[in-house]
Amino acid sequence: MRIFYFGRLRQVFGLGEETLVPPADATVAGLLAQLRQRGGVWAEELADGRAFRVAVDQAVVPPDAPLQAGSEVAIFPPVTGG
Amino acid sequence: MDTNISVAVQTTDFDIAQEYARLAGDAAIGAIVQFVGRVREQSEAGAVSQMTLEHYPGMTEKVLRDIGERALARWHLHRVRIVHRVGPLQPADQIVLVQVAAGHRFDAFEAAQAIMDFLKTEAPFWKQEATPEGARWVDAREHDERAVQRWSEMNDEP
Numbered sequence: 001m002r003i004f005y006f007g008r009l010r011q012v013f014g015l016g017e018e019t020l021v022p023p024a025d026a027t028v029a030g031l032l033a034q035l036r037q038r039g040g041v042w043a044e045e046l047a048d049g050r051a052f053r054v055a056v057d058q059a060v061v062p063p064d065a066p067l068q069a070g071s072e073v074a075i076f077p078p079v080t081g082g
Numbered sequence: 083m084d085t086n087i088s089v090a091v092q093t094t095d096f097d098i099a100q101e102y103a104r105l106a107g108d109a110a111i112g113a114i115v116q117f118v119g120r121v122r123e124q125s126e127a128g129a130v131s132q133m134t135l136e137h138y139p140g141m142t143e144k145v146l147r148d149i150g151e152r153a154l155a156r157w158h159l160h161r162v163r164i165v166h167r168v169g170p171l172q173p174a175d176q177i178v179l180v181q182v183a184a185g186h187r188f189d190a191f192e193a194a195q196a197i198m199d200f201l202k203t204e205a206p207f208w209k210q211e212a213t214p215e216g217a218r219w220v221d222a223r224e225h226d227e228r229a230v231q232r233w234s235e236m237n238d239e240p
Binding site: 004006007008010011051055058059060074076077078079080081082 | 119135136137138140141144166177178198201202203204205206207208209210219220221222
């Protein structure tokens with residue numbers, strides 16, 4: 001499962017992309033919990049109530065969205081184009 | 083894929099005259115509205131010397147096309163064209179072009195405004211400004227979220 005980070009989060013995490021196996025419960029919420037366990041900026045930026053979006057296969061999804069080994073996941077701040 | 087919608091994400095500038103000529107061929111088109119967004123020299127953080135736009139390749143094009151499709155479903159339009167630049171830009175540079183061609187002005191004006199409102203809240207672009215205090219990521223604005231709510235019938239996001 002490939003995970004991309006964009007914008008401010010890419011900079012704060014110091015990471016643009018990584019590959020992980022899907023979490024045990026195979027949901028976005030499970031993945032976020034796993035990332036928060038890294039502590040530091042990961043726990044801080046992905047805490048409940050912080051403004052960020054998760055896309056799976058290039059569509060924004062809610063936390064209960066399912067994940068598979070082949071999913072393309074992206075985590076990013078609210079968009080600011082235009 | 084609807085051939086009446088055309089989108090582009092590019093580092094290079096766009097030429098409005100050229101874009102207009104390409105859009106306007108059909109004599110059934112009675113109204114064209116064009117919107118251009120540009121880099122302002124001033125932001126909340128002060129003077130802006132450079133703006134860098136990052137995006138999510140693949141998803142960006144998909145979202146822009148989807149916004150165009152929703153506009154075509156709601157208004158009587160002939161064609162929609164959206165061009166958005168990425169990479170480093172300077173003050174006064176063009177950032178975004180939205181062109182809407184319709185039979186009548188009402189549809190063209192409304193659709194152009196709605197497309198911009200959706201682009202601002204859905205298309206995965208992020209701006210970083212270079213200011214005298216250093217680089218800062220631009221924050222999302224609450225008024226953009228409110229603006230998009232005007233078009234609730236078009237707001238069929240899952």
